[in-house]
Amino acid sequence: MKVAIVGAGAIGGFIGTRLALAGQCQLSAYARGTTLAALQQHGWRLQMGEQALQAPARASDQASELGVQDVLIIAVKGQSLASVAAQITPMIGPQTVILPAMNGVPWWFGQGVATLGAAPLDSVDPGGAIAAALPAPQVLGCVVHASTSTPEAGLVSHKMGNGLIIGEPCGGDSERAQALGALLRAAGFDVQVSANIRQDIWYKLWGNMTLNPVSALTGATADRILDDQLVAEFCRAAMREAAQIGALIGCPIAETPEQRHLVTRKLGAFRSSMLQDADAGRTLELDALVAAVRELGQRVGVATPFIDAVLGLTRLFGRVHGLYPEAPLASGN
Numbered sequence: 370m371k372v373a374i375v376g377a378g379a380i381g382g383f384i385g386t387r388l389a390l391a392g393q394c395q396l397s398a399y400a401r402g403t404t405l406a407a408l409q410q411h412g413w414r415l416q417m418g419e420q421a422l423q424a425p426a427r428a429s430d431q432a433s434e435l436g437v438q439d440v441l442i443i444a445v446k447g448q449s450l451a452s453v454a455a456q457i458t459p460m461i462g463p464q465t466v467i468l469p470a471m472n473g474v475p476w477w478f479g480q481g482v483a484t485l486g487a488a489p490l491d492s493v494d495p496g497g498a499i500a501a502a503l504p505a506p507q508v509l510g511c512v513v514h515a516s517t518s519t520p521e522a523g524l525v526s527h528k529m530g531n532g533l534i535i536g537e538p539c540g541g542d543s544e545r546a547q548a549l550g551a552l553l554r555a556a557g558f559d560v561q562v563s564a565n566i567r568q569d570i571w572y573k574l575w576g577n578m579t580l581n582p583v584s585a586l587t588g589a590t591a592d593r594i595l596d597d598q599l600v601a602e603f604c605r606a607a608m609r610e611a612a613q614i615g616a617l618i619g620c621p622i623a624e625t626p627e628q629r630h631l632v633t634r635k636l637g638a639f640r641s642s643m644l645q646d647a648d649a650g651r652t653l654e655l656d657a658l659v660a661a662v663r664e665l666g667q668r669v670g671v672a673t674p675f676i677d678a679v680l681g682l683t684r685l686f687g688r689v690h691g692l693y694p695e696a697p698l699a700s701g702n
Contacts (some may be wrong), residue, residue, distance in 0.1 A: 370394040370552065372440040375457055377404050377413075377428070379517040379642075381444030382525035384533075384556075386415035389424035391556040394588060398428040405430050407523025416520075417527045420487045437462035440549060446646075447493060447657035450476070454502035466545055467503050468535065470511045472642065473574055473657025474665070477505055477538055478567065482618055485668050492660040509546055510566035511535050512573050518645055529636075532559045536566030569638055571620035575611050576629050578658050578676075579604035581643035582683035585653060591639040594692045597632055604629070606676035611662055617669040646692070653687045655680070 370392040374385040381398075388414075389396050398408055407414075407542040408428035429435050438460050445453050450471070461467070469475055476494035479485035489497040514532035517525050533553055537543050541564055550562045563569050583594055583604060595601050605626035612622040633639075643653055659680045667675040687693025 370439045371397075371437075372552075373397045373399055373435055373438045373460055375399045375441055375443045375453060375460075376445035376449075377408060378444060378521070379519050380443065380513055380515070382413065382519065382523070383415060383515060383517045383527060384444065384470065384553075384558075386413040386422055386424060386525065387556040387558065388552075389413045389426065389568075390422060390694045393552055393555045394440075396427070398426055399430070399432060399435060399460065400547070401430045403522035407521070411523060414524045415527060416524065422465050429550060432457045432459040434646055435460055438465055438467060440466045440552075443467065444471065446652070446654045447471055448652055448654060451494070451498050454499045458502055458515055459538075461503070463508070465507055466549060467508045468511050468549065469503075470506070470513050470533075471657070472513075472577070472654055474661035475510065475570065475657070476500055476503075477508055477510075478570070479665075479668075480505055481539055483664065484617055490661055490664055492656045492664045497683075499644045505538070508538055509535050509549065510538050510563075510570060514567070514573070516639070531557070532561070534561045534566065534569045535565050536563035536569070538566060539569075540565055568620050571615050571618075571670065572622065574658065574662070575608060575615065575622055576633065577641065578662055579607050579679060580612060580633065581658055582655065582679050583669045584641040584644040585647040586683055586686050588644065588648075590644075591633055591636055593638075593642065595634060601630065603675065603679075607673075607679055610666065610671060610673045610676050612664050614662065614669060614673075617671065618665065647690070650690075651692070653683065653692045654682055655687060655693060659683065 374381045375400045377385055377400045405428055408426040413424045470625040479490055491501055512534040515530035516528040520526050546562050550560045553560045580591055608626040615622050663673050663676050676679040684693055688695055
């Protein structure tokens, strides 16, 4: 089986190193810049506790050189996907399975949901460019439950978590999902093949759509955010709005925000991915995590004043610090 990792950063490098060491597939990486140079010089590298893992890597920034793949695991930030999707089309054949291992609401999330209409989600796929490049019937959904970072290009540091949930966007089971699940299990991941991957995506998003931007805004770890009762209640109010949206799009949330925050507390002084990006001067993955939730709320008629507030504040923070694209004031964005 030919498998390619697109974006060998914190998550892509984590998955790629484990797959390379397992040796159950013909693995390659589509990467650019310093990450490409590091892969070509050092191979795959992963630090797990005291254990330093390393494996040879085949890597290129030319999709045509890597060729058509059986599986594409896409692990780039949401704001980079449109440009990357247009570049990797030579790697996609009619049978290629596309697995986006990414945060937030994916571009395909509204497909087949009558209450959301047929139009692409403008917040994550303006103009439908991603959907045009990545054929919907070839996509499997994915949720990653792991905390990783990149101390330097091409080197991944693993902190916690080893879970991957994959599944058919339309629900149910399939041979391709089971086959990919088996490959990932052979690489040491705790894999669940879900019959309702949209629900799994929404549940993870429900927990991190507030902590991520609030941590980037304040510089605070998760424990400090939850210790501040005013801030914690602000987050819970936004989560209640998202739960209302979920109930109308087939993704009901059974927990209360208070119950979810008890789970979050177990992570301790956790540094969210958006806080890590802000500290490193990288662009913020705000659209897939927050703007998309606001857009979904607008489509189903749920008012989202608290989600609007966290989006507006974090977006302005990002623009002031060069971490989020500017937009004309007259557009309302």
